[in-house]
Amino acid sequence: MGMTITEKILAYHAGKERVEPGELINCRLDVVLANDITAPVAITEFEKLGLNEVFDREKVVLVPDHFTPNKDIKSAEQARYVREFARKYGIINYFEIGRMGIEHCLLPQEGLVLPGDLVIGADSHTCTYGALGAFATGVGSTDMAAGMATGEAWFKVPETIKFVYYGKMPRWLSGKDLILYTIGDIGVDGARYMAMEFTGEAIRELSMDNRFTMANMAIEAGGKNGIIEPDEITLAYVKQRAKRPYRLFQSDPDARYAEVREYNVSRLEPQVAFPHLPENTRPVSEAQGITIDQVVIGSCTNGRLEDLQIAAGIMKGKKVHPEIRVIVIPGTQEIYLEALRQGLVEVFIEAGAAVSTPTCGPCLGGHMGILAKGEKALATTNRNFVGRMGHPESEVYLASPAVAAASAVLGRIAAPWEVIK
């Protein structure tokens, strides 16, 4: 019996020939990540162990991205706590404001996560790196503290659900739509404790940016990890960034899956997730006309260069609807600079949108675009829980950058083809 890519990566890091779903194993870690919200709790736990050093100064990654640039005094204290820890223990991969980015956009860009890696992060969207053919999963701060100390973590080997996407992608369809559709199909706990393996001809054609978007939202279906086997597109992305060796794993043809689900993408419409769960998805044609107060284009789901290119392509030469505000947040400084060079930032500003320095900001209702009571937003982010972007009586709709840009122009939820004929 063969193994899935997830099982192979786990087995490799546990020093075993093979592993079986359900088995409890101890694994070596390649990267241990935390942010300005989760690191403080992890640091306090780590200090309880009374150690003089972390297991590896290069493999611990700290990114202040949630409430930064510091939104208030308390956030500033948290950020300082993380900064001082990074200095004290000589953490090499600490990213200060001005050089940072949203963690899950930043780590792949910097070549810190590579195919075949095993990564834990004290952030649930750590699953993003599965797009590179790595096993990456979110944990809490105590797991992060233990990981910093020992370079190891325990795992229960998950069963895998295989998602096969076939057919040709229609013009405005993106990775965001595929993953929203999938979550709508299986529900927010449809893949609880399981690995989600995305495959099929439509995935093979997807750009890295779209693949990151898909793996990013595996957690929204309860998944332990989302993963895509590495191919030429992965290698082209990784080659220019890697500073250490990496390993390519593939699922065996006779690997065992808990379930296989197939989707024909050729007839899919862009998707919109209605409040207050990512599983409440409907085709955009059933959402057209819902008025909104704010559009947010950004986050670790859709704050990458291609996302900004698509949004700018739709907004170019047009104006933001007078009754709404639009906030665009590039995922990292590198993406920001490239968007500037390509004239995308100019398009957004001329249209009447605000462009922000990289931050999680409104995605988690932190700052930079909080909703008032009763307000509605359409966002390219990943969660639309009650109160996620502000007041408990505000509402968030989730969609792709193309739908977000079209909605920005028309002032209501809109399909891209309404703006670009």
Add this chain to the structure above:
Amino acid sequence: MIFRGKVHKFGADIDTDAIIPARYLNTSDPRELARHCMEDADPAFPEKVVEGDIIVAGKNFGCGSSREHAPLAIQAAGVSCVVATSFARIFYRNAINIGLPILECEAAVEDARPGDELEIDLNGGNIRNLTLGKAYQATPFPGFMQEIMARGGLINYIKERMKSGA
């Protein structure tokens, strides 16, 4: 460990933003977190909850973010145990790691009504609804996790392992 307390009942898919909204995450002080515990699911909860009370909820409790502030807030609010139909993966892990007792038991969840008195024997996974006079058996934890819990969480567990050089 035996717990006894009154039931606070919640529905399915209670997410971490409902347990502790992100707007309060500019601190990790458990007492401050406790003041806003479950606020977006039941604004009166922080006022109502008393030491030893038990949260009973439907499937996928704790879905969403990885914030350990969620189990910490529940623990600091004085809740002795969370019984749910099922837990989201990261919440499950975090609860064990910080030593917040949790149990999965669908039948106990279905029957329990707000205000019912529960008695829970964590080691055996036995739940008794004293108000209804009914007993239930929850899925027991794997031995390895029981060991972490018995030592009061993952950090103590590792400390001991490091001491013994294992």
